[in-house]
Amino acid sequence: MNGFDFERLVVDDVSRHFGRRRALGRVSFTCEAGTVAGLLGPNGAGKSTLLSIIATLAAPTSGQVRYGTASAREAGPAIRARLGSLGHDLYLYPELTARENLEFFGRLYQVADPRARAREALERAGLAERADDAVSGFSRGMRQRLALERALIHEPRLLLLDEPFTGLDDGSAHALVGRLRLLRDARTIVLLTTHDLDIVDGLLDQAVFLRDGRVADVQRPVAGLRERYRQLVAGGGRA
């Protein structure tokens, strides 16, 4: 892929408030290429808001997110070409078939051969036989697999995942973990939020703990995830 690229994601003093409610307060951390980072914290900690801002869908009240040295204001379209996102709601068109969804997004991201890429993606997701069925008939697990392939169809540098393990059975969850490891080896930055600490223990290279919109701790490398999480949530302390 030619064009713009970046080697690190820098979240620099990002704050976001809605009236008097603080969603994020001076959040800062950095992720290098080839990292799987987790945004962890209780509900309402600001994880989804932060992910929205990093995805360029929302703007911070203060602070900045830099992709390499570029910011979304300067280079929005170029940054989005290297960005993949999988939200809670999966971003799939139920009326279109699996193949059509993949080809549409492939074309949108100007991938080299959308049809071939779509075919490969369907194989990887194990959906080759259902390729020409409308997505509305798929189970949650099937949609999740398809949605992941959709997010990766353009080989993004930065992959954002909001609660990707929700509703996945054991096998699929482990398959996802394996996939994320492969992406990490290919120097992708994977940033995910999750409540499934057991699944990601061993996967994460970096853990950013959020509490009430603030960074409570950053661990790199990660050790004793569940313990640290409990400490921070219960103790209310800041590292």
Next chain:
Amino acid sequence: MSDPGSLATFLRVTWLVTRKDLTVEMRSREILYTTTFFAASCVLVFAFSFVRDGRPLDAAAAGILWIAIAFAGTLALGRTFERERVNETLHALMLAPSDRPAVYAGKLAGILVLLGAVEAVLVPLVALLFQAPLFAHPGHLALLLVVGTLGFAAVGTLFAAMLVRARSRDVLLPVLLYPITVPVIIAGVRGTAALIAPDAGGVAAARAWIGMLVFFDAVFVTLALWTFEAVMTE
């Protein structure tokens, strides 16, 4: 591969979005059928409401046509964006590597095609029910319908997109849209009346209204393209 911020990418993304919208619509044809039927019911309700000597007012044909277009258009806009809300696919479109207004342009083109199809049924229906010589000047009428619908849809597409995540969006869309599009309705109705009633000004008057609408469209499509990203970023 073209530069993500370029015009070529903009046009490509616009085309992809429009094609996707039309593909999705052709699968079920839900919006097309329900909107057309709704427009026809509107026409009937108004025909029964505006009566003189037990017959519908022939002079009301122009007004009724455009009211039906406005009401049907509002419904179609709401439904189209509801589809993008269901799986947050509007976010996926906003994440596309292009200038974001391309998404607006794509949606606008899709809505225009849809409303064009509805009007293709509506205009003959009104002509029939009101014995209105709507086809006396078919070229001018077609042009009037195009620029008028474009004006209405240009504002409507932006507002419907804006309201996708707002509360009370179903009622707020007409609340916002109708006052702003009054000039379009006035131009559409007076222009149509000028074309069908011999004493209402004729083709010259219709041309003046078409001129105003062209100007309106230019201003508001530009304004919409210009504000789309700012309004859609939270």
Next chain:
Amino acid sequence: MMRRSFVPVLALAAVMFAAAPVLIARAPYETTMGLVQKIFYFHVPSAMMMFVSAFVCGIASAVFLFGRAPRADRVALAGAELVAVFGLVVLVTGPIWARKAWGVWWQWDARLTSSLLLWMIFLAYLLLRRYGGPGADRLSAGLALFGMANVPFVYWSVNVWRTLHPKTTVVPSLDPAMRPAFWWAVLAFTLLYAAVFAARLRLEDQRARLEALFLELDE
């Protein structure tokens, strides 16, 4: 600057309003309409303030939308509310005048109709802000921009639409002897507008300050 000048400006406006009836009484009677025409000393300045406020709101909305300046949003809100208030004055005095002058409350006079539409656009702004949920401030800013851009089109289309009706409006040409009273009224209304706008903006500024304090408490 605004806080210090608020009381003097308000006082000056009050004095001018107190003196206005004298000037208005001294102004000559308009030939066709007689006494009732004098309502125009309230009607026209209110309309002028309404349009000024609409532009203030539109421009502030543009600044807020593209510059992300929170104060611009507060200015826009104050402006929109004053469009509603002064617009109400216009739409009440207009029909009163029309009733006495022409016998009907409303006869689709071009200017009054345009004012009504503009008024409704800004009422829609206020409805959107109130009921649109979070993020409605940016959406309303978009609407205000569209509203402002619409002003010439509304005026033109309603005007042309209106001339097709048999009745035409009788707009009095301004007799030179009426001018002092008229411009006095315009000045008084401008001062009133400035004072009320400043007060309203101050309220919003205080609210924002309160929220900032709440946020600071969290630190």
